[in-house]
Amino acid sequence: MAQHVDPSSNTDPLLFTPGPLTTSGSVKRAMQRDLGSRDQRFVETVARIRARLLALAGAEGDRFASILVQGAGTFGIESVFASCTPPDGKWLIVANGAYGERMVQMLDRLAVPCAVMRSPEDRPPEAAAVASALDADSRITHLAIVHCETTTGIMNDIGAVGHVARERGRRYFVDAMSSFGAIEIDPDACGIDYLVSSSNKCIEGVPGFSFVIARREALSSTRGWARSLSLDLLASLEQFEKNGQFRFTPPTHAILAFDQALTELVDEGGVAARGARYRQNREVLHRGMTSMGFRAFLDEAVQGPIISTYLLPEDGAFEFGDFYDYLSNRNLVIYPGKLTQAPSFRIGTIGRIAADDIERLLGAIADFLAERGIHLDAGT
Ligand SMILES: Cc1ncc(COP(=O)(O)O)c(C=O)c1O
Numbered sequence: 326m327a328q329h330v331d332p333s334s335n336t337d338p339l340l341f342t343p344g345p346l347t348t349s350g351s352v353k354r355a356m357q358r359d360l361g362s363r364d365q366r367f368v369e370t371v372a373r374i375r376a377r378l379l380a381l382a383g384a385e386g387d388r389f390a391s392i393l394v395q396g397a398g399t400f401g402i403e404s405v406f407a408s409c410t411p412p413d414g415k416w417l418i419v420a421n422g423a424y425g426e427r428m429v430q431m432l433d434r435l436a437v438p439c440a441v442m443r444s445p446e447d448r449p450p451e452a453a454a455v456a457s458a459l460d461a462d463s464r465i466t467h468l469a470i471v472h473c474e475t476t477t478g479i480m481n482d483i484g485a486v487g488h489v490a491r492e493r494g495r496r497y498f499v500d501a502m503s504s505f506g507a508i509e510i511d512p513d514a515c516g517i518d519y520l521v522s523s524s525n526k527c528i529e530g531v532p533g534f535s536f537v538i539a540r541r542e543a544l545s546s547t548r549g550w551a552r553s554l555s556l557d558l559l560a561s562l563e564q565f566e567k568n569g570q571f572r573f574t575p576p577t578h579a580i581l582a583f584d585q586a587l588t589e590l591v592d593e594g595g596v597a598a599r600g601a602r603y604r605q606n607r608e609v610l611h612r613g614m615t616s617m618g619f620r621a622f623l624d625e626a627v628q629g630p631i632i633s634t635y636l637l638p639e640d641g642a643f644e645f646g647d648f649y650d651y652l653s654n655r656n657l658v659i660y661p662g663k664l665t666q667a668p669s670f671r672i673g674t675i676g677r678i679a680a681d682d683i684e685r686l687l688g689a690i691a692d693f694l695a696e697r698g699i700h701l702d703a704g705t
């Protein structure tokens with residue numbers, strides 16, 4: 326798997342993070358062009374990207390449309406809430422982590438009514454409980470859930486929850502920020518009306534924009550509902566379809582990088598092959614971490630291949646800042662924890678990294694433990 330690592334990017338740190346993440350040298354080089362946002366070459370690139378995103382989702386044809394939204398992933402999520410909520414609409418947010426909670430915050434800011442169904446951070450929500458929550462409140466028109474809750478790395482069952490939503494005629498929104506491109510998602514089979522991801526996750530582009538894959542029939546019914554000018558999805562779609570352009574200044578360089586990243590995803594063998602590389606990365610990581618005595622927060626049955634959460638060891642000599650700096654000084658960047666329940670840290674296994682990079686990280690972690698005289702109980 327070492328062939329995926331591009332030597333031209335070797336001076337940059339390796340990012341074991343959920344994005345921005347390590348990108349290939351060729352993706353970075355693709356940015357080194359200045360294209361006018363109304364230039365035909367740029368317009369063609371945008372059109373190609375929009376079509377390729379639909380192909381990745383297996384949503385070719387005219388039932389779905391893809392819309393690029395400037396800004397971070399959060400902007401894409403907020404664009405759905407701000408554009409697709411009817412004046413008398415109400416959302417049910419199914420939350421088991423920080424990104425589900427962020428959705429609740431957004432609706433709060435938009436003064437849109439919302440109910441929240443919470444489950445613990447280490448447990449995927451039960452579809453039957455979602456069904457009961459929908460049955461208990463007929464005012465709920467829309468339902469949203471996070472696919473891979475990057476807070477922990479847990480995978481939520483978007484198929485089962487989507488089935489429940491569709492059976493009850495509710496619109497369904499999936500935040501697939503950290504899963505799209507590496508985990509197969511069939512929007513039709515899952516009953517998805519809106520799906521959001523971003524440029525700097527599993528497609529391995531650079532940060533700059535997010536994208537929405539929207540069921541046309543759902544989006545076209547939202548006319549007049551937008552509560553935001555810049556995040557108005559239907560207006561953006563209409564502009565893309567009218568003249569191929571963004572309504573406001575696009576991140577031209579990030580778009581060029583993303584086009585190259587999509588080519589590299591196809592060259593790697595598509596979503597299945599990318600997912601397989603990430604799963605292998607994660608297996609190597611998990612084997613190494615547990616054999617050193619680190620304890621994973623999640624049960625393996627619900628753990629995804631994107632990011633893994635480990636509990637901070639209780640040994641007084643183990644201090645996260647010191648650990649982080651030790652690794653960072655060796656050009657290896659990990660991620661702090663985001664759990665509400667316990668001190669933890671996270672290691673991402675996505676981006677242009679392969680099993681030998683994970684081995685390098687594991688070696689540095691072993692060196693840290695040895696240098697600090699920390700002995701963890703393997704297997705506990
Ligand atoms: C599942 C999920 N949703 C939303 C976001 C927010 O994306 P951004 O940080 O690009 O705004 C992230 C970021 O990691 C995420 O993992």
